[in-house]
Amino acid sequence: MNESKQLDSAKRGAAKLVLVVVGMFGFGFALVPLYDIICDVTGLNGKTSGKYVSEQSLKIDEERTVTIQFLANNNAGMPWEFRPVSRSLEVTPGELNATEFFVRNPAKSSITGQAVPSVTPFRAAKYLHKTECFCFEQQQLASGETLQMPLRFIIDSEMPKDITKLTLSYTLYDITEQVSGDLAAD
């Protein structure tokens, strides 16, 4: 009698633990959006956020200027020529700035590219507001095609004063296959 009661409660306990297991499996996946949120809030890993829409105009800090440096690199297998039109800009925090990146597809076929931004120092990432960026969308270039890709950004005047120089790096990925895979899947 007592024994079967024990077994019943053991089975109930096991069922609860299975729920914990399922929950933890879900938690593993929940870490993905959770990580993105943490990155957004803390600038962990130098991730910049998406398109910036300002409710009110930002305060301009005339007192100082900040140097922003641009890097452009290709990931393995990406044949495009990719470079910033200017290597660096001296900007006033709070003001809107614009620059361009040049791309050319020297390959014989059309290629779709996706640029991935990253900022260092990480602390600066959340103060870099991009109002327009080619990294928000994919680019498709036909063979031999060139493009001047725009970037418009504001450095927040709230950015800590000890950051005098930041680097915005773009890595260009060839995502032709993934895009065509998506189309096939549709």
Add this chain to the structure above:
Amino acid sequence: MDKAKRCKWLIALSLLMSSSLAFADWSALNMRQGVTEISQEVYGLHMIMFWVCVVIGVLVFGTMIISMLMHRKSLGVKPATFHDNTTIEIAWTIVPIIILVVLAIPATTTLTKMYDTGDTEMDIEVRGLQWKWQYTYLNDDPSKEISFISSMITPQEEIYNRAPKRENYLLDVDNELVIPIDTRIRFLITSGDVIHSWWVPDFALKKDAIPGFIHELWTIVDTPGTYRGKCTELCGPYHGFMPVVVRAVEKDEYAAWLLEQQAEAEKVFEIVGKQWSEEELMVEGEEVYLRACASCHQVNGRGLPPAFPSLVGQGLAVGPIEDHIDIVLNGKPGSAMQSFSKQLNAAEIAAVITYERKSWGNQAESVQPKEIFEMLEAQ
């Protein structure tokens, strides 16, 4: 201020302790002290930690050994019956906490210094690629920007034990990263494929190079010299063959080196960067062909088949240009066709390929030096 002072004191103490053991050849067994202020501090931290661990070890193991010698049944002892003691248990919880807090102070100071993001005098991009490093000295004037690949030059014969191994076995590269001393330099670390890790032990710099991400490090090197490190993140089969070599030189020596490199870069930039007309390519191409190709493929392009294939109206010279470029750049394994990517510059390669595709009645498309240059860069 006070913290910094205490930290220095601790370092001095640890240096003293380590020097008292100088009779042992520590350098081969221990962390390198290095040649930057930070690397010295890190070494100091390491030695403090080491001695703290030694002291803890001596106390714990000493107690155990005494116990093992005295409290053995064979000596006829009767076992005691105590099995807890709140006072002593609280003590050995609190004392380690105090020790840890004391250790955390200098560690925090040093870490904060490492994360200092103040102004730097020069910026170098370090890009990990399977299995080499690309260094770019960033410059606002693109024509003055220097960029090169640094890969290991230890020959296969040494690796496979067919030749004696030389002093810097696995630690020699074709192009060293040259930097000036007493200059605050920022390294921007990234990768073009998988994760690598750029490590120079003498600067106490190590940072993962992650595709799609940029990280930064800074250093000021005190002493001229050649400093060697390695890739420290598994990045595929040749992970072990990806050394980092940095040569720190006096400022004027660096300036001279820089001018030389920039002159070369400017030349290449000019030659390669401009759009070449077909006539220019053909003139240059004929010259290169006669110099580098004609001895096998013959002046008339007909070669000496089967050893040296004909280039006229058949094969690679009129086939897809990618294949043609590939064989000139990389050679054909198992044949006499060697790689020309190191022997000829981008302009010469473009010219000779164009020449081969448009001579002797061939009518295939041409290629610009710039395209070849990019392919060489990407290699």
Add this chain to the structure above:
Amino acid sequence: MSAVIEEHHHDDHHHGPAKGIMRWVFTTNHKDIGTLYLWFSFAMFLLGGSFALVIRAELFQPGLQIVEPEFFNQMTTMHGLIMVFGAVMPAFVGLANWLVPMMIGAPDMALPRMNNYSFWILPFAFTMLASTLLMEGGGPNFGWTFYAPLSTEQGPPSTTFFIFAVHLMGISSIMGSINVIVTILNLRAPGLTLMQMPLFVWTWLITAFLLIAVMPVLAGVVTMMLMDIHFGTAFFNAGGGGDPVLFQHVFWFFGHPEVYIMILPAFGVVSAIIPTFARKRLFGYASMVYATSSIAFLSFIVWAHHMFTVGMPLAGELYFMYATMLIAIPTGVKVFNWVATMWQGAMTFETPMLFAIAFVILFTIGGLSGLMLAIGPADFQYHDTYFVVAHFHYVLVPGSVFSIMAAVYYWLPKWTGNMYDEALGKLHFWLSFVGINVLFFPQHFVGLAGMPRRVPDYNLQFADYNMVSSVGAFLFGFSQLLFLFIVIKCVRGGVKATDQVWEGAHGLEWTIPSPAPYHTFTTPPDLKDISEAHG
């Protein structure tokens, strides 16, 4: 071998084990399953060890002599995976199966059928994993930590089988842990409270909770890999909006508790053995329980100390440094407690005690180098060098593995009814002890001097120490054949063991006959002297 093991059960009561191979296939008996786990893990220990010997043979001298770099990477990867998931974890599950019911006065594990499944998944999982070495493109070659994008974008075709194998091991561990938890919580003999349980039961209870918390996360991360490889998702590919660093965060969220999964039961084993041979009660039982729980809790909040060089903001770096340093406190409490248990005891030094003492000393060395590694700025110099290799091998080999060996020697007379050969046991101990230190101690030095881990070749200045290390590896490796011989000899016969076996042994498992009958505690034991139960 099965025939041999059957022998000692012939005098069981009427519903004894079935005969022949089917006994083992269909068994739901906790002792049979424990035996299966232990033999399986020993087989994996030899397999993983032979991979380690390939590594050490290649590293015996600078230059490439025996294997190509590509195969070398497969060896390091498979060595890690097989030792962690195939040798250490199943060995502890085997010990739990044998001992937990006997220590808490339960007739068997709570869910015997599931117990059978959770074992029999393992041979399939590891056959699949090991067979990847024979597949085209070779086995996994990206390290046991399988960092993306190396594993997702450049892994061999067999990566898919690796993923399924990890899934299977995960399911096995999870089922095993659920069983341990419900057994401990529901089947304790009446009157046996949690705070009266032997520490081995406590540490396993905590370990089981860690396992069900993190094995699903591991399953999650390999599932994401699978989807990235085959279904076009981009969890870890920056080009598709993913993040390779995310992989490391998720992996180490599993990986750090995993480290404690492999050491907490070892604490339990040592906490049983030292009091027995010191003939003195365990010092600070309650603080041992609290320390173990704190270590388990801390294991969830320190994972990024494996990632100091990955580029974190200063605040993150500091947080993980401080949190990691905290682990030293409960760990220190445990070590001090063991030393205090020995203090003023009346010690004898039979083989289990030798392994347990070596465990305390060498695990402490590994713990101290761990404390050094916790210091962020210094870790930049240590990270991914042989210093780290030395550190975690000190914790895992003379740590976990020595504790398993100690456990086997300690409980073998109870399991088989025969004493093992003490002289050979001591010989095995000394060969292992010398071998392990010759093997791993020099690795501290080459690591500090700058030798990265996972390299098939190294600069000339590291040659001497690598040679010494390789000699130690072969000494340690081949000594384990002696262990195999001793165990087989003991199973086949020997001096009959008494029920208590060891003079100072206390606890329910020592109140039953030796060898332990096929069924024990079918009626709950009388706990009149329960204070002795956690002796």
